[in-house]
Amino acid sequence: MDANEIESFLEDDPTGDFDNSGSGTREVFSSPPAKKQKTCSGNKPSTSPKPKTFQAIWLTDSKFSGWLKRVADDPYSAYCSACNKKMKAGKSELEKHAEGKVHKNKVTEIRGIHNLANMLQGSKASEAAAEAKKHADKVNTVEIQFASFFADNNVSFRTATGLLGVQKKVINDSKIVQDMTLGPDKCNAIVRNVIAKVEVEELSEDLRQTWFSVMVDESTDQGGDKALIIVVKFLSPRAPMKHKTRVTVLELARLNSTDCSAEALWDAYDKVLQKHNIPHDNCIGLGTDAAAVMVGRNNSFWSRLKARCPWAILIPCTCHSSAKVSSLACARLPPNVEKHLRMLSTYLGGSP
Ligand SMILES: [Zn+2]
Numbered sequence: 001m002d003a004n005e006i007e008s009f010l011e012d013d014p015t016g017d018f019d020n021s022g023s024g025t026r027e028v029f030s031s032p033p034a035k036k037q038k039t040c041s042g043n044k045p046s047t048s049p050k051p052k053t054f055q056a057i058w059l060t061d062s063k064f065s066g067w068l069k070r071v072a073d074d075p076y077s078a079y080c081s082a083c084n085k086k087m088k089a090g091k092s093e094l095e096k097h098a099e100g101k102v103h104k105n106k107v108t109e110i111r112g113i114h115n116l117a118n119m120l121q122g123s124k125a126s127e128a129a130a131e132a133k134k135h136a137d138k139v140n141t142v143e144i145q146f147a148s149f150f151a152d153n154n155v156s157f158r159t160a161t162g163l164l165g166v167q168k169k170v171i172n173d174s175k176i177v178q179d180m181t182l183g184p185d186k187c188n189a190i191v192r193n194v195i196a197k198v199e200v201e202e203l204s205e206d207l208r209q210t211w212f213s214v215m216v217d218e219s220t221d222q223g224g225d226k227a228l229i230i231v232v233k234f235l236s237p238r239a240p241m242k243h244k245t246r247v248t249v250l251e252l253a254r255l256n257s258t259d260c261s262a263e264a265l266w267d268a269y270d271k272v273l274q275k276h277n278i279p280h281d282n283c284i285g286l287g288t289d290a291a292a293v294m295v296g297r298n299n300s301f302w303s304r305l306k307a308r309c310p311w312a313i314l315i316p317c318t319c320h321s322s323a324k325v326s327s328l329a330c331a332r333l334p335p336n337v338e339k340h341l342r343m344l345s346t347y348l349g350g351s352p
Pocket of ligand 1: 067084
């Protein structure tokens with residue numbers, strides 16, 4: 001090779017890192033450098049297709065749902081939990097597997113078992129929920145009975161917390177007692193919102209079916225608010241002993257403090273009966289004091305009641321009437337019996 005040839009080779013080497021040392025020059029000249037192989041993937045020639053990696057999005061694909069799983073520490077594999085089989089990751093491979101007859105049978109079988117398990121689990125859960133509700137109902141019933149006891153016996157609601165604390169200590173083997181919660185506020189709420197509502201509803205239902213007489217009086221409380229107290233007396237159809245007279249308050253109807261006319265009193269009474277859907281026709285008598293606004297001949301509560309229920313009777317001034325009735329009744333008794341009764345009452349009234 002002459003000097004011209006060397007010069008042209010140097011020009012052909014674009015990298016310019018041609019080894020200009022003696023040995024390098026010799027090697028190049030003795031055997032020309034082989035042409036570099038051009039490959040897409042750098043210097044290494046590709047011999048086999050690159051393995052596909054597992055894609056997380058396949059797990060959300062409905063075609064693979066329920067059986068496709070990832071293989072831990074192996075991103076190039078996938079796992080079918082239905083066939084219990086490991087396979088190469090790749091969407092087409094998985095689709096092919098999904099269409100296989102064996103795989104389809106396995107999936108159908110597993111879905112059947114799964115549905116059965118779900119059904120059993122569901123029925124167990126509903127049984128547990130029913131049991132919990134039954135227990136909660138028992139706890140509620142006991143709480144209502146306690147509140148009713150406090151109200152019936154005029155026991156302060158403030159004692160509820162202390163009493164329940166003692167019960168929880170002493171009756172520690174009862175889940176009902178342990179799960180109870182009863183303080184003064186809850187007692188108050190139970191009496192107002194549960195017991196009173198039921199009582200009023202039952203009372204109204206009775207008054208819709210039976211005759212009743214009514215006692216009314218107006219009253220002013222310490223705050224200066226006026227109310228019409230409506231007491232009813234009737235033979236209770238739901239009493240354990242039939243024909244037992246029941247006397248109870250129907251309602252304390254609020255009155256306007258500035259207007260206590262006969263018209264206002266009647267309106268308040270009328271509204272209460274309408275509210276509870278009790279017919280006026282069932283009223284057979286009125287007992288009240290002897291105030292003109294109540295028993296006056298022309299413009300009174302009684303005149304309005306009489307116009308609405310012509311069959312009703314009036315017993316004015318009930319205390320005085322009762323005294324008269326008992327006096328006349330006693331006149332029919334032998335004198336020593338009445339004397340003995342008087343002495344007895346004086347003794348009891350004056351005895352320390
Ligand atoms: Zn499978």
